[in-house]
Amino acid sequence: MTSSVANLSCDYCGLPVPGSLWNSREPSPVADASPAYCCYGCQLAHAITQEAGEEGSARWTLTRLGIAIFFAMNVMVCTLALWAYDAGQFDTQAPMAASFAELLRFACMLLSLPVLFLLGKPLIENAAQQLQQRRFSTDLLLLSGVLAAYGYSVVAVWADLGPIYFEVGCMILVLVTLGRWLEATGKLKSTEALDRLQQLLPDVVLRLSEEGQFEEIPRSQVQVGDQLRVRAGERIPCDGHLFSSRSTVDEQLLTGEAWPVEKSRGDVLTGGTINLDGDLLLKVSSPPDAGTLDRLVQAVRLARESQGEYQQLADRYSRSFLPIVVIIAAGVLLFHSLQTGLMAGIMASLSVILISCPCALGLATPMAIWAAIGTAARRGIVYQGGAALERLATIKAIRFDKTGTLTTGTPVIEQVITDPSTRLSQVLQIGNMLAESSSHIFSRCIQKYSTQQLTALTLPEMLLVEMVSHPGAGVSASWSAEPTTVALGNLQLMTQFDFNLSEAMEQALCNIHLAGQPYVLIGWAGHVRGLFVLREELRSHAADVIDECRQRGLDVGILTGDYANSAEKVARILNIPVQAQMTPSLKSEAIRTLQKECGAVALIGDGVNDAPALALADVGISLGCGADVTRESADVCLISDDLSQIPWLLDLSARTITTIRQNLLWAFGYNSVGILLAATGYLHPAFAAIMMVGSSVYVISNSLKLSSEFAIDNNLNAIKLPTVIKQVELASLPVPAEEVLA
Amino acid sequence: MIELPLIFIAGLLGSSHCIGMCGGFALLIGMGDSNVRSNLWAQTVYSLGRIFTYLVLGVLAGYFGNRLSTQLSGWVNVPAILSVTAGIFLIIQGLIAAGVRFRKQKQFTSHGCLAGSFLATFLRSKKTSDRFIAGLLTGLLPCGLVYAFLSMAAASGSLITGSLVMLVFGFGTVPLMMLTGVSGSLMSLIARQRLLKLAAWCVVITGVLTLARGAGYLSLPGSTAQPACPICVQTIE
Numbered sequence: 001m002t003s004s005v006a007n008l009s010c011d012y013c014g015l016p017v018p019g020s021l022w023n024s025r026e027p028s029p030v031a032d033a034s035p036a037y038c039c040y041g042c043q044l045a046h047a048i049t050q051e052a053g054e055e056g057s058a059r060w061t062l063t064r065l066g067i068a069i070f071f072a073m074n075v076m077v078c079t080l081a082l083w084a085y086d087a088g089q090f091d092t093q094a095p096m097a098a099s100f101a102e103l104l105r106f107a108c109m110l111l112s113l114p115v116l117f118l119l120g121k122p123l124i125e126n127a128a129q130q131l132q133q134r135r136f137s138t139d140l141l142l143l144s145g146v147l148a149a150y151g152y153s154v155v156a157v158w159a160d161l162g163p164i165y166f167e168v169g170c171m172i173l174v175l176v177t178l179g180r181w182l183e184a185t186g187k188l189k190s191t192e193a194l195d196r197l198q199q200l201l202p203d204v205v206l207r208l209s210e211e212g213q214f215e216e217i218p219r220s221q222v223q224v225g226d227q228l229r230v231r232a233g234e235r236i237p238c239d240g241h242l243f244s245s246r247s248t249v250d251e252q253l254l255t256g257e258a259w260p261v262e263k264s265r266g267d268v269l270t271g272g273t274i275n276l277d278g279d280l281l282l283k284v285s286s287p288p289d290a291g292t293l294d295r296l297v298q299a300v301r302l303a304r305e306s307q308g309e310y311q312q313l314a315d316r317y318s319r320s321f322l323p324i325v326v327i328i329a330a331g332v333l334l335f336h337s338l339q340t341g342l343m344a345g346i347m348a349s350l351s352v353i354l355i356s357c358p359c360a361l362g363l364a365t366p367m368a369i370w371a372a373i374g375t376a377a378r379r380g381i382v383y384q385g386g387a388a389l390e391r392l393a394t395i396k397a398i399r400f401d402k403t404g405t406l407t408t409g410t411p412v413i414e415q416v417i418t419d420p421s422t423r424l425s426q427v428l429q430i431g432n433m434l435a436e437s438s439s440h441i442f443s444r445c446i447q448k449y450s451t452q453q454l455t456a457l458t459l460p461e462m463l464l465v466e467m468v469s470h471p472g473a474g475v476s477a478s479w480s481a482e483p484t485t486v487a488l489g490n491l492q493l494m495t496q497f498d499f500n501l502s503e504a505m506e507q508a509l510c511n512i513h514l515a516g517q518p519y520v521l522i523g524w525a526g527h528v529r530g531l532f533v534l535r536e537e538l539r540s541h542a543a544d545v546i547d548e549c550r551q552r553g554l555d556v557g558i559l560t561g562d563y564a565n566s567a568e569k570v571a572r573i574l575n576i577p578v579q580a581q582m583t584p585s586l587k588s589e590a591i592r593t594l595q596k597e598c599g600a601v602a603l604i605g606d607g608v609n610d611a612p613a614l615a616l617a618d619v620g621i622s623l624g625c626g627a628d629v630t631r632e633s634a635d636v637c638l639i640s641d642d643l644s645q646i647p648w649l650l651d652l653s654a655r656t657i658t659t660i661r662q663n664l665l666w667a668f669g670y671n672s673v674g675i676l677l678a679a680t681g682y683l684h685p686a687f688a689a690i691m692m693v694g695s696s697v698y699v700i701s702n703s704l705k706l707s708s709e710f711a712i713d714n715n716l717n718a719i720k721l722p723t724v725i726k727q728v729e730l731a732s733l734p735v736p737a738e739e740v741l742a
Numbered sequence: 743m744i745e746l747p748l749i750f751i752a753g754l755l756g757s758s759h760c761i762g763m764c765g766g767f768a769l770l771i772g773m774g775d776s777n778v779r780s781n782l783w784a785q786t787v788y789s790l791g792r793i794f795t796y797l798v799l800g801v802l803a804g805y806f807g808n809r810l811s812t813q814l815s816g817w818v819n820v821p822a823i824l825s826v827t828a829g830i831f832l833i834i835q836g837l838i839a840a841g842v843r844f845r846k847q848k849q850f851t852s853h854g855c856l857a858g859s860f861l862a863t864f865l866r867s868k869k870t871s872d873r874f875i876a877g878l879l880t881g882l883l884p885c886g887l888v889y890a891f892l893s894m895a896a897a898s899g900s901l902i903t904g905s906l907v908m909l910v911f912g913f914g915t916v917p918l919m920m921l922t923g924v925s926g927s928l929m930s931l932i933a934r935q936r937l938l939k940l941a942a943w944c945v946v947i948t949g950v951l952t953l954a955r956g957a958g959y960l961s962l963p964g965s966t967a968q969p970a971c972p973i974c975v976q977t978i979e
Contacts (some may be wrong), residue, residue, distance in 0.1 A: 062863050066875030073798045073878070080805045084901050087809070 042184040043126060065177055068118045072170040074111045078104045079167040105164055109157045112166035116150055119173040138322070138357045139176075141329065145350035145685075146172050152343055165343065171686040172354065179693035183359060186700035190370040190707065191304075200272055201293065205237045206230075208281070219288050228282045230275045238271045239291040240284040248277035251640070270639075292639065299382045299637075303373050304366075306385035310660050311365045317668075318362055325356040325675075332679050340681075348681040354688035355674035360695040364663035367703035372656040375707045380639035381649060388635035390660075392619045392653035397598040398549050399591070401605035402560035402570055402578075405623055405643070407536040410441060411518060413449040414535035417508045419527060427530035428453055430464075431522050434488040437467045438475050442520050446488070446532055470496075474520070486524035499523035505531060515565045536566065538573060541644035546574050548647040555598050559587050559613070587613035604646065621646070652710050659706050663699045670695050746910050749891065752832075752948045753914020767880055768919045770865040771873060785920045787870055791877020792919075793912035796888070797905050799881070800895045804904020807896030821897050822956050828893030829953025835886045836945030881912075887945070894952055 082104045120143075127140045146169045153164040206214045208227040219237050222228065227243055230236050236249070248260045251273045260276050263269065269282055271291040307315070329349040337345030369386040376383060383389050400406050418427050432450035435443040463480035470476065474489015476497065487497050491509075494501075501509065505528055512519050512533055520532040549556050558578040560567045567580035579590055591613050594601050603610070603617035606624055611633035614620030622634035624641035638645055674691060677683045771788045811821055861883075864876035881888075891911045895904035 063869075063872060063875070066864060066878070067871065070794075070875065070878055073795070077798055077801050080801050081901060084805055084808070087812070 042187070064118045065174075065181070068115045068170075068174055068177070071111050071114045071118075072167075072174045075108055075115070075167050075170045078107045078111065079164075082108070082164075102160065105157050105160075108164055108166045109154060112150070112153075112170045115170045115173055116146075119177050120146065123173070123177070138325070138353055141326070141353045142172065142176060142350070142357075145346060145353060148346045149350070149685075152346070163343070165347065168347065168350070168685045172350070172689045175689040175693050179359065179696050182693070183363060183696055183700065186363075186367065186704060187370070189704055190367055191374060200235055202235055202237050222284055222288045224284055224287060226284045228284060230280050230282055232275055232278050234275055236269050236271055236273050236275055236282060238282070238284045238288050239286040240269055240271075240282040242267045242269055243281040243283040244279070246277075247275060247280040250274040250276050296377060296380070296382060296639070299384070300373055300377045303383050303385045304370055306387060308365070308369065308386035308390040310390060310664065311369070311386060314361055314365050314664065314667075321356070321361070321671075325353065328356075328675060328679060329353050332681070336681050344681060347685055348678065350685045351678035351681075351683045351688040352675055354685060354692050355678045355683070356671055357692050359692065360663070360699045361667040361671065363696065363699050363703075364667045365660050367700060368656050368659040368663060368706060371703045371707040372652055372710075375710045376649070376652060379645060379648070381645060382637045382639075384635050384637070388619060389653050389656055391600060392602065392636070392650065393657040395554065395600040395602045395619060397555035397557070397594050397600075398602045398604065399557050399559045399594070399617070400546075401603070401610050402558050402562055402567060403536065404606040404641070405604055406538060406542045406558065406570060406574070408539055410537065411445055411534040412537045413445060413532055414517070415533040416449075417505070417531040417533065419502050419505055419529045421502075421527075422529040424530075425454065427522055430486055430524065431488060431530065431532065433464050434467075434475050434477060434486065434522070437477070438469060438488075442518070442532075442534065443475070443488075445534065446520060449532075484525050486522075488520060488522045491521060494521050494523050494528050497523065499526060499528045501528050515563075517566060536570070538570065539641075539643050541642075543574055545643050545646050546576055549650070552647070552650055555594075559590055559603070559610075561587075584610065584612050588616050591616050604643075606641075621649070648710075655706060655709070659702055663702055666698060666702075667695065746906070748944075748948050748951065749894075749907060749910045750914040752887075752945050753891075753911040754917060767861075767865055767876070770862075771876065782920070784870075784873055787873045788877040788880070789912075789916045789919060791874040791879075792881040792915070793877075793909065795878050795881025796908040796912035799888070799892055800905040800908025801901050802904075803892045803895035803908070804898055804901040807904065808899040808901070810896075811899050821899055824893055824897035825952050825956025827956075828890055828897055829949045829951075829956055831886065831890035831893055832949025832952060833946050834949075835890055836943065836947075836949055838886075890945075890949070897952070897956070 082101060085101050085104070123139065123143060127143050130139065149165040149169045149172075152162075153166050153169070156162040156164050201219060203219055204216050205219050205222060206229040207217050207222065208229065209215050214229050222238055228237060228240070242263050242265055245265050247263045249263050249269060251261050251270065268285075269280075270293070271288075272293040329352045332352050333345040333349040335345070336348045339345075365386075369389060372389055373383050373386070416424060416427060418424050428450040431446050432454065435447040435450070437443075464477040464486065465480050466478045468476050470489060470493055473493040473496070474487060476485055476487040476489075476493070478485055485497055487493050487499070508531055509519070509521075512531070518534045520534070521528050522530040522532070546556055556576055558567065558571055558574075558576060558580075559582050560578065560580050561582055561584075562580060564580040567578045571578035582590060587610055591601055591603060595618070600618040602619040602621060603614055604621045604623065605614055606622065614622060615633040619636060620634040621636045621638065623638050623643065636649065670691070674683070674688070678688055768785065768788065771784050807821070807824055810824075861876065861879050864872045864879065867873065867876070888911075891907060895907040898904050898907060
């Protein structure tokens with residue numbers, strides 16, 4: 001585990017606060033007592049948003065910046081006029097020309113003092129606080145430069161000699177403040193989508209009291225086992241099971257799937273999804289603060305804190321960067337002071353500091369990662385850290401588990417074989433009646449199949465009584481008319497009731513067994529009468545997903561523990577190589593071999609029986625995690641079992657890495673070129689400040705572009721009802737055939 | 743300057759194509775005011791803020807235009823290039839407004855502008871100073887029309903003329919913005935569409951005039967003798 005307790009998170013953007021430079025291990029005592037901010041921008045932005053929230057407050061912080069901008073613009077105009085005068089753009093021979101210039105100098109001073117007062121003061125306070133917290137940043141250097149420019153210029157105006165530099169001070173103050181504020185806003189934007197998720201849950205819920213009345217209670221007081229009423233259009237407040245008969249739920253929030261999902265009694269309902277269809281009764285299964293949504297948000301918060309390779313690279317660079325910049329700035333100051341004069345030295349070193357301000361560099365990686373992690377979370381995908389995201393972009397091969405990954409895990413009836421003496425309609429009809437009493441996955445598919453087949457046939461009046469469920473074997477019952485047992489289940493159950501297998505049936509059973517297909521038997525009156533042969537169904541997107549993976553140049557394949565026969569059947573349909581009858585240890589071995597042959601490997605599985613292989617793969621992707629979003633073995637967890645998220649995920653990772661590279665290239669390149677230019681003294685500090693803000697804004701918007709490109713819908717609160725309702729199969733846990741037949 | 747009235751008209755009519763973007767701001771500014779008079783006052787303050795920004799930008803453009811042309815006078819005919827740039831800019835802007843599509847227009851996404859929340863705070867405020875700042879910031883928003891006139895201001899190569907160009911342009915944008923802000927929309931849809939077309943062509947005409955002036959700079963006396971690069975015309979001295 002990472003030391004998440006020791007890591008402070010920013011009070012504004014919720015991102016981790018960087019450790020102090022001098023003793024990075026222990027959090028400083030000051031930071032513990034006072035609100036913590038990761039940067040000056042966040043402190044500023046927090047002050048602004050807090051004030052905005054208060055009634056009647058003057059939003060003084062933001063107004064201060066606005067007024068400062070106005071004054072700075074005035075200073076700019078006066079300075080330009082002065083420069084134009086010096087450059088001879090005006091008629092210097094005109095009467096009052098000299099006093100006009102002097103007036104402009106005074107105006108510059110008067111107009112720039114408010115800027116210093118309005119923006120300098122909070123910056124000074126922040127720098128002092130940073131010193132107290134033993135965090136060292138370029139802010140301190142910037143401030144000294146700005147103060148020097150002001151001090152020098154005031155003296156120059158007073159003594160009426162030499163050039164003035166008020167515009168430099170004003171521009172730097174305004175741009176630095178604005179830049180920091182923009183950075184904080186950008187950070188908040190990259191994280192707010194996720195943080196807003198939690199706020200979607202209703203504050204008040206309707207609980208069924210012991211007296212059978214509904215009472216309003218706060219959501220925080222809900223306990224496991226409570227029954228809650230959720231009205232149509234409301235968000236489901238907690239994780240639980242459906243207690244009323246049926247409902248339709250919009251799970252887009254967690255799965256990215258826009259189609260409503262049909263739910264029947266006993267099905268899992270997830271907090272934050274929307275009940276679309278009439279009142280429903282929810283039986284709460286997890287405490288209100290430990291639901292899927294909370295775990296999701298928590299997992300993503302943890303993921304934000306973990307650092308990938310790129311982040312470590314940028315951090316290492318930034319850390320050694322600061323001392324180097326100080327040395328360069330000092331060198332430049334010395335050189336230009338001796339060469340041209342003190343003020344030229346100060347200006348040049350100020351430019352160096354402004355240009356080298358590692359804001360863009362510091363933001364380059366985390367901004368992109370945060371945006372990507374947040375976007376993925378909105379689709380119910382949780383990365384266990386930025387490193388997983390980076391690794392996913394480098395994979396060369398991808399392997400799929402079969403059962404429950406490529407196949408639905410919900411089988412369908414392929415064939416019904418009947419005893420020669422029995423009619424098919426009889427088998428179907430009795431099978432249907434028996435299956436009705438059981439909720440087993442096989443029973444459900446027998447019921448579904450026989451209902452479809454029987455619609456045209458007339459049903460004679462028949463009743464089954466004394467239904468008995470035999471766990472792990474099947475169900476049995478008696479006729480209402482005569483005392484004969486009927487049974488539906490595995491071979492064991494048939495033997496239990498001494499049902500005979502005819503020769504034809506025995507042959508058929510043998511073939512099916514060899515093919516490795518699951519089956520269910522039905523029998524009555526001393527004979528096995530029918531054989532339901534089941535087949536695993538491929539997920540609807542399986543073929544497309546594999547195609548898309550191929551298009552991305554990946555080596556694809558199946559690793560399965562299933563019998564070769566059934567695995568090869570799937571492999572033929574999907575046109576993909578398969579390795580069957582793999583035990584968990586063989587799977588791990590296969591992954592190791594593949595890593596040697598191809599390179600990085602991603603394995604996609606359900607994360608239950610292939611955990612060791614998932615952990616071994618470079619990226620383990622686990623489908624159908626549900627509430628279990630922090631599965632240890634998987635690097636990426638999908639709440640849903642929607643396979644079609646995989647190509648999207650690959651694209652997101654690739655795009656994130658591209659964005660990070662662009663950001664880093666920009667930041668490194670800009671810093672290196674900028675410093676050279678600044679060191680020569682040719683770069684005016686005002687332009688350096690503009691470039692600094694521009695560079696940060698580029699990195700921020702480049703990263704935010706990522707989340708808007710991959711976002712599903714920007715308005716979380718909008719409930720979208722599709723015009724066509726698609727029936728979505730209820731996905732149940734995959735049940736291996738062996739388990740039923742055991 | 744012969745263009746000044748035209749600039750005013752371009753600003754006046756050209757602003758109708760900007761109503762889509764800035765009209766919303768104008769509406770927001772006046773939202774808190776119940777009567778027309780206080781709303782008008784709010785609009786005036788807001789517009790003054792905008793014009794102030796244009797003025798400052800004009801001064802900047804004029805200064806740097808001058809600096810460029812004096813420093814590079816031996817190499818490049820700066821006013822000519824700036825004029826041509828401004829002309830092309832204006833023509834493109836005008837044609838886009840008139841309905842000509844050059845390439846797929848970028849969709850503004852929700853994250854669009856980081857400064858959005860910054861501006862919004864001022865727009866919603868009822869204080870006069872905040873409204874002025876809102877105008878100030880609106881003037882800094884990226885707008886093709888503003889850039890086009892800025893290139894023109896730069897081409898003038900003078901602080902005074904540059905600021906004058908922008909000032910006139912700024913005042914030109916006031917009436918429509920005010921109208922939008924005060925009454926939402928007084929005009930019918932058809933009338934607005936007609937005005938829009940007219941405005942667009944007005945911008946194109948200003949562009950053509952500027953371009954022509956730029957071309958005029960290119961053919962300075964004496965330059966006919968030698969063939970010159972059409973883009974970076976070297977002045978002959």
